[in-house]
Amino acid sequence: MTTTTGPDATDLPRLPFPRHDVLELPPLFDRLRERSPITPVRTPAGDVAWLVTGYDEARALFADDRLGRSHPEPERAARISDSMIFGGPSGDSPETERANHTLMRRLLAPAFSARRMRRLSGHVAELVARQLDVVEAAGPGADLHELFSFPLPVLVICELLGVPYDDREEFRRWSGELGLLHDRPRAEAAAQALFAYVRGLVDRKDDEPGEDVLSDFAALGSAPEQRDRLAALGAGLLFAGHETTVGRIDTGTVLLLDRPGEWAALAADPERAPGAVEEVLRLAVPSGGNGGIPRYAHADVDIAGVHIPAGDAILLAPGAANRDPRHFDGATGFDAGRKSSHLAFGHGPYFCVGASLARVELTEVFRALPARFPSLRLAVPRTELELRSDVLTGGLRALPVTWDRS
Numbered sequence: 275m276t277t278t279t280g281p282d283a284t285d286l287p288r289l290p291f292p293r294h295d296v297l298e299l300p301p302l303f304d305r306l307r308e309r310s311p312i313t314p315v316r317t318p319a320g321d322v323a324w325l326v327t328g329y330d331e332a333r334a335l336f337a338d339d340r341l342g343r344s345h346p347e348p349e350r351a352a353r354i355s356d357s358m359i360f361g362g363p364s365g366d367s368p369e370t371e372r373a374n375h376t377l378m379r380r381l382l383a384p385a386f387s388a389r390r391m392r393r394l395s396g397h398v399a400e401l402v403a404r405q406l407d408v409v410e411a412a413g414p415g416a417d418l419h420e421l422f423s424f425p426l427p428v429l430v431i432c433e434l435l436g437v438p439y440d441d442r443e444e445f446r447r448w449s450g451e452l453g454l455l456h457d458r459p460r461a462e463a464a465a466q467a468l469f470a471y472v473r474g475l476v477d478r479k480d481d482e483p484g485e486d487v488l489s490d491f492a493a494l495g496s497a498p499e500q501r502d503r504l505a506a507l508g509a510g511l512l513f514a515g516h517e518t519t520v521g522r523i524d525t526g527t528v529l530l531l532d533r534p535g536e537w538a539a540l541a542a543d544p545e546r547a548p549g550a551v552e553e554v555l556r557l558a559v560p561s562g563g564n565g566g567i568p569r570y571a572h573a574d575v576d577i578a579g580v581h582i583p584a585g586d587a588i589l590l591a592p593g594a595a596n597r598d599p600r601h602f603d604g605a606t607g608f609d610a611g612r613k614s615s616h617l618a619f620g621h622g623p624y625f626c627v628g629a630s631l632a633r634v635e636l637t638e639v640f641r642a643l644p645a646r647f648p649s650l651r652l653a654v655p656r657t658e659l660e661l662r663s664d665v666l667t668g669g670l671r672a673l674p675v676t677w678d679r680s
Contacts, residue, residue, distance in 0.1 A: 337622030436486025521560025561668030
């Protein structure tokens with residue numbers, strides 16, 4: 275067994291890798307996986323990290339409690355980018371990190387309970403139908419991103435959290451700036467503005483409670499330190515709860531339109547949507563600027579013939595792992611009947627807490643969109659579609675579509 279000790283910093287491929295198609299990952303991911311599922315690369319910030327492109331390796335490391343977001347010497351840790359969210363380590367103690375993570379999951383469990391998701395599901399279907407009315411009224415040539423993919427997840431997260439939809443343009447701007455990869459001061463200012471906004475909403479819920487998450491937070495107590503923690507959590511939900519889903523709707527639509535048989539099958543039988551959504555989650559990757567989800571080794575880790583010393587940075591790349599031919603038969607093909615085992619939401623203790631909400635939204639979208647517009651197609655060549663490389667969540671800048679009027 276060949277063992278690598280410490281990343282070799284000479285002549286390493288540097289992220290982000292060039293990507294020329296909204297449906298395909300950069301070819302370098304495949305070439306690196308063929309060489310080794312765990313390989314050293316340079317991050318966008320110029321430091322060295324281990325890139326994990328193999329499915330088995332990524333799944334194991336997602337669940338490995340020797341990895342985390344914290345680093346004992348944050349000032350010496352490898353930097354990923356200038357992103358405020360995933361740019362570097364978060365915290366300096368594994369014990370504190372685990373305690374905070376456990377508390378966060380406990381606080382969020384009621385927000386994403388099965389009961390709440392069932393109640394929300396029917397309303398999401400109504401919101402989808404309403405936004406599709408807007409698209410239909412705009413007529414062929416409409417920008418599906420602006421009229422549907424963006425407003426729908428915003429409507430849903432506003433409903434769940436208890437955020438006024440009329441404020442969407444403000445938190446859209448803050449969310450966009452918070453996710454910037456190359457402008458840390460603007461991202462920090464946006465984070466402060468978004469936090470202050472949500473903190474004010476939590477306080478308002480004392481007098482104006484509702485059936486929503488921020489009202490639940492307000493009922494937990496009024497101590498300023500506790501309110502600050504809950505407001506920060508709420509701001510994180512407001513950001514992550516719509517930004518990532520917007521990108522999946524856009525790229526998932528393009529993915530399905532690239533396979534006319536799948537679009538027609540969904541139009542004829544909307545009950546195929548749940549299986550199609552799992553393949554959308556596996557294959558449609560709206561982001562990739564950082565290269566992966568960052569972790570830091572809290573202890574030495576030996577995996578796949580590679581020795582990762584404590585303190586090293588690791589980038590788990592779900593998009594690449596989800597196309598690993600060693601795990602998926604026909605890895606780049608679309609199979610709505612495939613047994614779901616993708617890593618789009620991670621795995622283990624850090625499995626995305628909002629996965630159930632994302633599935634509810636995407637399932638209702640791909641139940642209704644093909645059925646309403648069976649002749650939908652891109653209004654421009656796919657090569658003209660532009661993925662945003664300046665923000666963490668990526669996504670399309672616009673999605674012009676057309677269809678045959680009945």
